[in-house]
Amino acid sequence: GDQVEQSPSALSLHEGTGSALRCNFTTTMRAVQWFRKNSRGSLINLFYLASGTKENGRLKSAFDSKERYSTLHIRDAQLEDSGTYFCAASASSGSWQLIFGSGTQLTVMP
Amino acid sequence: EAAVTQSPRNKVTVTGGNVTLSCRQTNSHNYMYWYRQDTGHGLRLIHYSYGAGNLQIGDVPDGYKATRTTQEDFFLLLELASPSQTSLYFCASSAGHLYAEQFFGPGTRLTVL
Numbered sequence: 001g002d003q004v005e006q007s008p009s010a011l012s013l014h015e016g017t018g019s020a021l022r023c024n025f026t027t028t029m030r031a032v033q034w035f036r037k038n039s040r041g042s043l044i045n046l047f048y049l050a051s052g053t054k055e056n057g058r059l060k061s062a063f064d065s066k067e068r069y070s071t072l073h074i075r076d077a078q079l080e081d082s083g084t085y086f087c088a089a090s091a092s093s094g095s096w097q098l099i100f101g102s103g104t105q106l107t108v109m110p
Numbered sequence: 111e112a113a114v115t116q117s118p119r120n121k122v123t124v125t126g127g128n129v130t131l132s133c134r135q136t137n138s139h140n141y142m143y144w145y146r147q148d149t150g151h152g153l154r155l156i157h158y159s160y161g162a163g164n165l166q167i168g169d170v171p172d173g174y175k176a177t178r179t180t181q182e183d184f185f186l187l188l189e190l191a192s193p194s195q196t197s198l199y200f201c202a203s204s205a206g207h208l209y210a211e212q213f214f215g216p217g218t219r220l221t222v223l
Contacts, residue, residue: 004152033211037147043200043214086152088212097169098212100152 003027006087006101013108018058018075021104023087025068030092032063032070037084037103046072046085065092077108113137114215116201122221129188131218133201141204142184143212144168144176146197153200159184191222 005024013019023032034046047054049063049070058077063070070087084105088098114135123129135142141160145153155168159178173195175187188195199218204210 006152031211035214040216041198041219042216045211045213048211088152097155098153100154102150102152 003091004087004089004099004101006104008104009102010105011107013074013077013106015078015108015110016076018073018077020074021072021085021087021106023070023089023101025070025089028065028068028092029063029070029089030065032061032087032089033098034061034070034072035086035088036081037086039083043086074106077106079108079110082106082108114201114203114213116199116215116218118218119216120219120221122223123188123191124223125192127188127191127222129191129220131186131188131199131201131220133184133186133215134182135184135201135203135213135215136182137203137205137213138181139203139205139213140181141206141210142178143202143204144174144184144186145200145202146170146195147200147217148197156186188220191220193222196220196222 003026031050033048036044047061053062060073084103086103088100117132143158144156147153154170157176178184201215202212204212
């Protein structure tokens with residue numbers, strides 16, 4: 001089965017509100033990355049975490065390897081935050097390759 | 111200045127056509143990767159390389175060849191393109207492969223008619 005389960009698959013927010021995306025892992029992961037694919041199709045690095053939390057502006061991410069999940073929190077959403085968000089993780093054992101979630105389509109509405 | 115660039119950004123070809131997608135990185139990274147991304151799926155690894163002249167097979171290699179000519183340049187080759195290869199292709203680089211952060215190019219949208 002899928003090793004990275006990302007939810008929700010789609011999310012709509014009004015400007016100024018916030019929410020969280022989540023990735024659950026079926027195995028222990030060593031590190032996680034979060035990306036946003038913008039309207040031009042470019043993949044933008046948001047965060048890389050081996051543990052703990054990181055914050056950048058209105059975005060905050062957390063990664064708990066032991067509990068097998070990572071989250072991406074968005075606060076005060078803006079129209080330009082719309083896009084598809086992906087998490088990707090590297091397993092602690094076996095293949096080192098990045099395993100991607102299926103993505104969350106975020107739409108921010110006025 | 112973008113550290114991972116791809117060309118072309120868009121490409122349309124016909125079934126059976128020959129396509130080469132190019133990727134260049136200026137990160138001085140050893141590892142480079144080619145992924146494809148389809149609607150409703152995360153990125154899937156096609157091929158990767160850990161240095162000039164090296165090629166490793168990824169998860170979905172069928173129908174694709176690749177060549178790493180220099181540390182900076184990694185090419186993805188579709189010699190007999192099929193409609194199933196219509197996708198968004200991303201190139202990435204990393205300093206090392208074990209749990210290393212990967213940096214992605216802007217993507218190439220390929221349409222096979």
